[in-house]
Amino acid sequence: MGISKFFQRSKDSRPGGRNSDKQGARDNRPSPTPTLLEETSSSAAAVPLQATEPPVPATPGILSATAHPITPPSTEDAPSLWNRAYEALRNEDPQLVDRYEKLLSRELEGMPPQGDGLDDTQNRIDSNPNKRHGQLKEITYRGLQRADEKHIKYTLFGHDFVLKDQVAQAGRFIQTVKTLVNEAVKVSPEASLAWAGVCVLLPVLTNPSAAEEANRDGLSYVTSRIRYYTELERLLWPENLVKPGLKEEFDGHSVELYQHILEFQIKTVLRFYQRWLATASRDAIRYDDWEGMLSKIKQLEQIVREESSTINTIASQKALQDIDMAASQHYNAMQSLLSIAKDHLGVSIEHRDISTEQLAELKLQRFVSLRSAIDPY
Template identity: 60%
Template sequence: MISTDSNERQKQLEDITKRGLQRVDEKQTRYMLFGRQFILKDQVAEAAKFVQNIKTLIDEAVKASPEASLAWAGVCILLPVLTSSSAAEEASRDGFIYVTSRIRYYMEFEHLLWPDSLHASNMKDTFETQIIGLYQHILEFQIKNVLRFYRNWLANVGRDISGSDDWKGMLTVIKDLELTMIRDWSNLNTVVSRKALEAIDEATQQSCTDIQSLLSITRQHIQVSTEHLDVSSKHLKIHERTNQLLEDHPIDLPTVSQARYDSADVQDSPKCESGTRVHIQETIIQWANKDSAEPLFWLSGPAGTGKSTIARTVADVLNSENRLVAGYFFKRGQQGRNGTARLFSTIAMQMMEKIPSMREHLRRSLSGLDKDAIEGMALEFQFKKLILGPLAELPPDNMPRLASVIILDALDECENEDHLSRIITLFIQLQNLRTIRLRVLLTSRSSPEIRDAFTDLQKDRDFCNIELLDGRFSSETKSDIQTFLENNFADIRKKRRVQQNPWPTQEELDRLVELATTPEPLFIYAATLCRFVHGEQRPKNPKEQLQIWLKQCDDRQSQLHQIYEPILNQVFSGLEPAEFDSRLRFLGSLVLLVDPMPAASLAALLQMDIDDVVWWLPELHAVLNIPAEDHIPVRLLHKSFSDFILSTERPGNSIYSIDTASTHTMLATKCLGHMNARLKRDICNIEKLGKRRKDIDERAVDKHISPDLKYACLYWIYHLQHGEQLMNSEIPTFIYTHLLHWVEVLAILGRLSDAAMVIRGLLEIFQIWVNY
């Protein structure tokens, strides 16, 4: 049964052919000769081929012999019979091999010979007919071969001799059809290729049109992008110029320059003598170097024990190692240095100089805030804006191996006592930073306000406290004071050419050391003693000065009394009562000033003879810093002097005691009288109203607003509030006549914000006076 499936039919044909070939082989006559197998049919065919190959040669040879010609004619008659069957067999086999290979070839490559893109029906039909014809002749050839396999030998020989199966002719037809088909296929592909090329050309032209359209759009986009780029470039340049201007323009913060570590006042103040206070300095440096140390170190002790001197010396050491990032040195009685309004801004300014990467973060944190806005902020907001916030934005990879240090010296001299605990609590927050390691060294007296501030921190162990009078340091301090006295007396002996040697004697030196260290070791005692013995401005006989000191020392008196009594006795002894009171009034005013003034300015405010003041004032060089230049303020060398002169608990002689409240009242009266006498409209002769402060010539301001008038305008309300009388006879005249003039002066001085606070304070005074 012939299958309808083409693949199955092919298998059936292969099977039939295989069996046919096997049958042919079985029908062939085989014989063995000398152990080798021969097929009779093949041998006859080969002999016939040999005779046929030499037939021409024999034809020529037998022409000379009739007998040979007769025999050869018989061979020639039988030769076609012998060769035709063999030739047919060979043609059948060769043709079968060829057509079989071609049919497989066309099966594999038919999809290539038949173009998918051919759409012309007449060409398609013609080509299809040729393919069918080729396949028909190939199949016909194969079928005849298969039939040949199944016929007997004699039948095939007969057909071969008669030429019924023209194998060569059929093969020639197949090859001719192939050539025709290939030629037509070539023509078809040429047509198809042309159409394809035309389609490609058309598509290319369309693509070109599209690309040109896109190119036009792209050019427009490029033009727009170029314009945007130009705009962006301009914006970038503006931004860069703005940043450059910001970089070039310093951040303007309200600072107290004299409170900085690098200020002249701090640098000119005493440092530890070489070889003294070594143990305490090493303890502080070890704390600063330790990885897991407390974030805050509190160095405490009474007045005169050398806390500030140690702080300045340690600051030098840390600064030499580039680890001191900021310092703030409080000082009572000096404007700015006695308060907290500019504490954090002064520290932030120094930190920005030491840590350049902090500048940009600080600028962003301020967001355009001006100096007045910053100064008016609460401490917590200042700390976050100026210090904590900018530091938190620093890159953490810049963190140094050793901690950086901030120094706050003499915190007890801050007059805002309610701010002390807040300051300490805020600085403790620095330990939470992950971008920089910071520690704070703080020095102060162990006052109740400060000790209470540290009480809450004890449970968390957030600070380390060392008391200078602690047993660990007292013996060292006594030894250091002796070293200090020996070195300074040796220097005095050299400068003043004292011939006595030793001077002072050992007994005198032992006595001085005992006085300086009993009951407490006070460096201020030793320092004041040396200044009393040898004054740089008005030097006296050092040997006589030392004897005066020793004679006036009384073990029954306090150490402060022993320090300052001999000095004041030398200035006030032998004076008439009026002169005595005048000098004491000047000295009391000097101690209570909010902001130090030059001696001439204070004399002008108190309406004293300046020539008289400059005559006797240098006698106090041991307790006052009296500059050679007249325009520089006079300052206390140590706060212990104000403690002594303002104390109301000193036993014995109290002729140098100053009543604080009455002195404040006197200063308030002097300030009001000064303003009533000198204030007027357009005091600086500006003439043009509404002129900006920065456009006013500073020389005109200094000329028309003297330091004493400036002080009176700024601090009269302070002294009035701290005086014994809230109302003053000068107040009505001031309010009715000069209130606006006073506001004008504050505006010129850039202190207009103070006016609101002063007026508020004045209203409170009026309210108290009305209720009273």
């Protein structure tokens, strides 16, 4: 069941309308909630005001303000979505991933290859995700640093590349890519899976023909979107939104999107290597359906975008429910205090009336005593 369908069903299944709920509350006002005033204050202050929709009844599966907090399943030991996507791509197309890792291994070795073919290259990329991240991070930043040196001749994947022509404002182009990479990798180190090979090829991409080719086939678009999705993964799912089924489905669609992004980036790197660096045509593998791959990525983007919009709506309503509940707790606490104060006022009035009666009685007794003393008869 999709996230949007779940959300719609949850809305339809709410008992009664909003007006009937309010009318019921007026007819049968609940007793004060036994919550400390300090607790309600802190719960209200902790909720960000990020939406303007009126509060709605709690959605099934989502925490309410008075429920005991449910701790989401720990994701510290779970593989990242990028790692899951990378392994899914390896299972689906092991030859593609192996060729890519062999190509990256040439950057780690720093030695000229014996030939253009990758069959004789040893795969030095570690299968352990943490160690692999370190290797890819090294390749990524080495590529960024090299592109910033503004040389004419570069050694890329063990091959010499002579930059005969450059696009206008090539320095700004490289700086833009550096900013994207630095911020994306800082947020999600696993995103280096998608960046490493592209960063090595940066000098090639400043060539006018290569730049036009990259833009035409969608590399510019896909590369610019990677940072967005690294931020999305980190920010989207609120800690107070607990619904494992929805989380798993959203993660599944994100992994599928990441897998296609990685496939696109890897095939692009291999194609540019064959087109601009390698000279042996026997090693070339053609990937012609660039438009189809780009279309699939955009299709998956739309799915993730719609689901993220639904999740944001649920999260906003959850925040408003928390605010509404905290306000109700404040109101009930204040009503309780006012009731006590009213009782105290009633007692004070009774004491005042008794004192007034006693004073009047005392005055009457004094008057009678004085009159008896003056006129005993």
